[in-house]
Amino acid sequence: MIKVENLEFSYTKKPFIKDINFEVKKGEIFGFLGPSGAGKSTLQKILTGLITNYSGSAIVNHTESKNHDDRFYENIGLDFEFPSLYEKLTARQNLKFFGSLYNKKLRDTEELFHKVGLGYDMDKKVFEYSKGMKSRLNFIKALLHDPDILFLDEPTSGLDPSNSRDMKNIILEEKHKGKTIILTTHNMNDAAELCDRVAFIVDGRVKALDTPHNLIMSKGATKLKYSYYDKKEIIRQCPLNKTVEDSKLLDLIQQNKLLSIHSSEPTLNDIFIEVTGRGLQ
Amino acid sequence: MRTRLRSLIIGDIQFQFKYGFYFVYTVFTFFYICLLFAFPATIREKAAILMIYSDPAAMGLFFMGSIVLFEKSQRVLNSIAVSPVKVSEYILSKVVSLGLIGTVVGVLIAFAAGNRNIILVIIATFMGSVIFSLFGLMIASKIQTLNQFMVATIPFEILCLVPSIFYLFGYQKPFMLLHPGIIVIRMMEGKNIENIAFELLMLGIWILMIYMVTYRIVKKMFQSVGGVKL
């Protein structure tokens, strides 16, 4: 569905997005992860035809995105980072208006409202909506015309855990219907749960790209953490597959002196820090 | 009419309604008509023509700034730029929606002033409104604040209004007949009906030329939603 080759782009003279290569298959959820300012939204703008002066190739739904015509958008759904709605119209009027811009058959608006818990707020004006409500409305606006490819830029940011859960379920539902989804997020747990593959993006480049599972397995070894008392509490760790070589640990076990011991698997976040040399903000 | 264009026009009218344009113009119409009767009957029709030309017809030049700035600030323009809406449809919708309300107001004022060339008034007001709205859209696409818009419209107002006022009050030279505003005013006066085909053609050419420039500027604005100056 998406194929990116040797993509390069910059807002300024200084190189920014560089050497980007990846492919996304139909029915896949593909994650863009990276620190703030890494270029995730920029990459999304390129794929959605909003930035056209890039070099290299970005083919989306069989179309080179910079050469797209207006029909390109019949099959693309975008959930922007920020609400993009008429504040003075009601939520329902907004969806009615934006829906009327497509030639395709639309999805059932009321059902969408209910799915994200806005069933009772359809006729409120958007300026009366809270931040999280606007995010949810913006999200269903992207689904309205039942597009084949969805671009979601931090859809769950600012949502409470239960609304965030609902939204993630809808995203998985869309995947099972065969929709291709590009998900940009700062939330490593969401990424690990939802994404089939993720790309770590730092300073405009892809630093690693694989399934969350493979990334965790290949980059990080499970560690054993233990503590004991020697004038004060001391915490040590060793790789799980090297416990035999840790004589201190063996001694402590012999002497029955361990205060605590547990294994810890790396999370996607640890891998991210390892791969990129920095944390997510 | 194609359905997407119709949807856009309905959306624009709804927007203009919500932001009080219809209310404001109801009040203005009433006010203008009252004002008309303060003029002596002999120049009432001329005064009405000047009123129509400089307000309901020129509405696009006054209000396009706030319309487009609202769309920019609420990022509605982003949503439109990633929908199947064509640049041409976006422009047409703005021009037609404002043209409709401008024309209705224009006809009411003209009728109150005793002008009975209503068909010509309709055509002239609408075409005049299209020209003003295109200028307004051109400027609105380029600016970031309402103040910038106000300042940038001044030269357009002068160019459109001053020669027309001179013409209307007696300074008439043949070359002035090429000025689109003067053509509009003559049409409203019901003068020169035998040359109507030529006048329509002239206005058509003007509109086409201004449209082509507007198209390029609006297209750039759509693309700059991606954040890139092209």
Ligand SMILES: Nc1ncnc2c1ncn2[C@@H]1O[C@H](COP(=O)(O)OP(=O)(O)OP(=O)(O)O)[C@@H](O)[C@H]1O
């Ligand atoms: N319209 C623009 N004009 C110029 N520079 C821009 C523009 N938009 C973004 N940038 C710059 O490009 C870089 C990447 O921005 P981008 O929005 O792609 O980051 P991001 O990875 O989405 O970050 P975040 O996680 O905070 O959303 C930043 O340095 C930003 O300042």
Ligand SMILES: [Mg+2]
């Ligand atoms: Mg971003």
